[in-house]
Amino acid sequence: MFVHPMKSARGIAYDRAYASLQGLLHDREWLLVTPQGQFLTARDYPRMLLIEMDLIPGGMLIKAPGQNPIMAMTQVYQQSVATAVWKDAFTALHGDPHVDAWFSNYMGIACQLLWLGMKSTRTLVHSDIPLSFADGYPYLLINQASLEALNQDLATPVGLRHFRPNLVVTDALPYEEDDWSVIRIGEIEFEVAKPCTRCQMTTVNPDTGEFAEDNEPMRTLIRTRQLPEGICFGVNLVARSEGVLETGAKIEIIASRYSF
Template sequence: MRDRCWTVIKEDGNMVSAKQAPRLVLLSVTCEDGYITLNAPEMKALRIPVELPSTNSVWNCRRFGIEAQGRDCGDEAAQWITTFMNMVPCRLVHYEANMLTRKPGDFLPAFPPTDEVAYAEGSPILLISEASLEDLNNRLEKKVAITNFRPNILVTDCSPYEEDAWVEILIGNVELKGRMSCPRCVFTTIDPDTGIMNGKEPLKTLKSYRKCDPSEQHDFKNNPPFGWLYGIDKTGIVEVGDPVKQPQIW
């Protein structure tokens, strides 16, 4: 789950998401030999060690008013990310084990107080099925890619929205517990190939047929559910091709 352990912050400590800076979706990251490499259009690749010097400063990083911590990746990384995003000065920070985490249960009642995240909005796991995406695309004039939704687990060979009923699942040796469906926002309207937000689709179509349970209206507001957020009850290893199992067949 190291994929969600880096974030961009402004110099006041507030995290920057693609909802405020859509160009972030154009940034790609690879990790090899103890380094991450950042690539972006018209930018020279930036290589940063995963293990940062302990002398680098530690920032308090806020999202939804709740703080986590992150170690500064250095001035070169700060200049690179600021130039790429073409906005106010920003810093790149990295979450390290034993740093302060955020508790999604502080703002989403579906999450228990034991759940913790660093920089993700509410959950370390977002799962969507290919069938659900296909069903949505059948309703759209212009199809969208799965990258519009940024899941980190994509499931095949099931029915559309079957994942809505997967409360407990086992993938590899990792036990996952469903917390809530994912409320979708304007992030889904950012074209992953151009970094431009159109502000309408696929969100408009999702709102026309995907509705939250009335008891969850406070959490979802006007955002339609699509995909599921999971907590991790037992850590382990997940590999491409692993089957998704439910309790009766574990």
């Protein structure tokens, strides 16, 4: 399991985490934006992948290359401001100018840090389920066997972190997840909303923050993973219940899209 506290920043691996309808606890609850509220991601600023955010009581400890660590405390974030992620317009909370200056110095552009708040004002499309700063769905699942199959087609293998999943499953067939409709992991049931479409962000090396010169793995995905939804790898999930997830939990396929 991986929690990414800030959109496009480095994730944290967990063996045990609380899974809510909104996503894993603390996943994508911070967002970096321009002063006009335009969200920033590693698609345009790949060095964002080198930013580390560690959970501390009441906030986050933030670290990045060449910067002294700084703390962002949620109690400071009280000013409601307008922002958006893709086509979703909503409000989030702005607060600490010292943190803004820290990020502006690292990014080389004026920017601000926003906090989602205790309750998100954004909801999943056509639903009242709260949504974090994630692209469009609360969970992203990757099948380890699918990653291994992809790496057989690559001159230089890539890792899970290239795809920024929340959940990773093993002991499945390669790309078996394409057929899943409803699954249960431990005691929590998930609806498989759709295959996850991919972009150039997969070509950024998460250890260096640099784009791959050979455009991999995107070049291979374009050739091998063209689905009706687009170029896909992994699947987006919506939880039907809440509870604690632990690594090693059994996965059950409750329903599939196709029957033979």
